Amino acid sequence: MSAERARAAIEASGLEHTVTEHGRVASLEEAAAARGVEPRDIVKTLVVRRAEGDHLFVLVPGDREIAWPKLRELLGVSRLSMPDAATAQQVTGYARGTITPFGSLSALPVVADASLTGDPARTISLGAGAHGVAATLNAEHTLAYLDAQVADVTSTPTHSASLS
Known part of the structure; x- marks a missing residue:
C-alpha cells in the first residue's frame, strides 16, 4: 500500500x-543501471532525528554520505541521529530502503545536498515506496516542489556505498 501512496503523491x-x-538490487551501480541513470543521480532519502518527535528528510546522492558536522551546523544543533527502522517507518509510513518524501505520513522538512543542483536538465531517481520501485524526476523541479533547503551536507564516502 505504501507504494500506491507514494505513486499517488508523485502523480x-x-x-x-x-x-x-x-x-531488489545488490549495489548502487546495479540500481543506477536498472533505472537508466548515473550512480550520483540515485538519491537516498534518509530520515534524521533532531530531537524526540522532530525528524527531517535528508536527500543524499547515491555516491555520497551525510557529513554529520556540516548537517549539525546547518541545523544549529549539537546532536543528530538516525532513528531505528521502526521509528522511521512510523514517521513516514515507509520501510527503510523505500522511504521517499512523496506521500510520507508526516510532512517533514527536506534538506537536499547542494550537489543535486546546478544543472537544469539533471534528473534524479528517488525511491517510490517499495523495494525496487523508483521515480525519476527533474532535480531542480523536485527540490523546488519539496521546498527543500539546499546546502552542502555530504561528503564522499570512505567506504563503498550499498543500497538496502
Whole structure:
C-alpha cells in the first residue's frame, strides 16, 4: 500500500516523472543501471532525528554520505541521529530502503545536498515506496516542489556505498 501512496503523491505533484520497477538490487551501480541513470543521480532519502518527535528528510546522492558536522551546523544543533527502522517507518509510513518524501505520513522538512543542483536538465531517481520501485524526476523541479533547503551536507564516502 505504501507504494500506491507514494505513486499517488508523485502523480498529484504534477511533476513530470517516470516510474521504474526493477526489483531488489545488490549495489548502487546495479540500481543506477536498472533505472537508466548515473550512480550520483540515485538519491537516498534518509530520515534524521533532531530531537524526540522532530525528524527531517535528508536527500543524499547515491555516491555520497551525510557529513554529520556540516548537517549539525546547518541545523544549529549539537546532536543528530538516525532513528531505528521502526521509528522511521512510523514517521513516514515507509520501510527503510523505500522511504521517499512523496506521500510520507508526516510532512517533514527536506534538506537536499547542494550537489543535486546546478544543472537544469539533471534528473534524479528517488525511491517510490517499495523495494525496487523508483521515480525519476527533474532535480531542480523536485527540490523546488519539496521546498527543500539546499546546502552542502555530504561528503564522499570512505567506504563503498550499498543500497538496502
